[in-house]
Amino acid sequence: MRILLVDDDIELANMLSEYIQNQGFEVDCAHDGEQGLELALCNKYALVLLDVMLPTIDGFEVLKRLRAQSLVPVIMLTAKGDDFDRIFGLELGADDYIPKPFNHRELLARIKAITRRIEYINNSQPKAELAFADLSVCMHSRSAQVAGAALTLTGTEFAILHLLMQEPGAIVSKEQISEQVLGRRLAPYDRSIDMHVSNLRKKVAEHIENERIRTVRGAGYVLIGDA
Template sequence: MSQLLLIEDDLELSNLLCEYLQSQGHSVSQAFDGEAGVSVAQTEQFDVILLDIMLPKIDGFEVLKRLRMTHLTPVIMLTAKGDDFDRIFGLELGADDYISKPFNHRELLARINAITRRVEFVKQSEIAEILEYNHVSLNLAARTVHVNKAQLTLTGTEFSVLQLLMAQVGKVVTKETISQEVLGRRLAPFDRSIDMHVSNLRKKIAQHSAANCIQTMRGSGYVFLAQ
C-alpha cells in the first residue's frame, strides 16, 4: 500500500479521487491549499504527492519549490489541459510527471503505480554497482551521483533517467524507451517531459563539469558519452 498526499482545492474532486485511490489499495491524505500541503508533506512521509497548480494561499509551483529544498518525494502535477507552460515549468522545478485535467482516474492510477513500482524496485535491489563515465559517478545502491566529487541533488526521475543513459553508455536511448522505462507510459505526441528531465540533468551536471556528457541525437533520443 502506497502513502499518497493529494493537494487539491476542489473539494468534490479531491474526495472523489481520494475514494477511488483508497478503493485501489492506496492510503490518501488530503490538503486543500498550498500552505497546508507543504506543512503536511514536511511532517509526514509519502510515496507520491499529487499536486494541483491552482491552489489558494500559495500555488502549486511555490509548493514544489519549497518541497524540493528538502524533499525528493516523487510529485505528479495536475495541470490544465493544453497548458504547455505549466507542464514545462513544473518539470523544470523538479516534478516527476504530470497529468492534464480532466483525466481518467485509471490513467492517474497507472502513473502512480509506475512511480511506486520504480521506487520499490530500487529499494529492493541489492546491486552495488557504480557507473563512472565522463567525470560522473552514479552509485546504484546508495542512490547518489557525484560529478568531479561534488554530489548532485536529483529527483527520483532524474536519477532513473541518468541511470538508464549511463547503463547504455555510448548508445542512443530513444525518448520512447526512457518514457516506458522511467515513467511507465508510452510517449505521447508533443510530450516534452523527457526533454525537460534531461535538460535539468544537464544543468545540474554543468555546475561541476564543462563536459557535455549527454548529447541529443536529433530525431532519435539521447546518448551518454563515455568521455
C-alpha cells in the same frame, strides 16, 4: 504506500482519494497550498499529487519550496492543454504531470509507474552501482556523483541517468526513456523528457565543463565521455 493529494476541489479530492485507496494506497488530503506544503515536508509520503491552482500559495510555489528541502516524487495536476503549466512544473522539478480532466485509470497508471520505481530502488542490492567517465550512480543509496561531487537529483532525473549509464555510447530514444522511467508511452509533442534531461544536464554542468549527455536529433540521447 502513503500518498498526499493536494487539491482545493474537495468533491474531486474525496472521489480520487476513495478510488486510490481502493487500489491499496493510503491517502491524505490537503486543500490549500500552505497545508499541502507542511504535510509534504513531513517525509512520510511516497508520492505527492499536486494541483496547480490552489488557495494561499499556488502549486508552483509549493513545488519550488518543496524541492528546496525534499525530493519526494510529485505528479502535477495541470489545466488541460496548458503547455506553460506543464513545462514550468517540470522545470521546477515535478516528476510527471497529468492534465485535467483525466481518466482515473490513467492517473493510477502514473502513480504505479513511480511507486514501482521507488520499490525497485529500495529493493536493489548494494552492488548495483554503475560508473562511466566522471559519473557514478548507486541504486541502493539512490545517489549520484560527478567528479566526486554529489548530485541532488529528483527520482526521474536519477532514473534517466541510470538508464543512460547502462549503455554508454548507445542512443537511448525518448520513447524508451518515457516507457522505462515514466511508465507510459511518449505522446506527440510531449516535452517532458526534454525538460527532465535539460534539468539533469544543468546539474551536471555545475561541476564539470565537459558535455556528458548529447542530444541526437530525431533519435534520442547518448551518454558520452571525453573525446
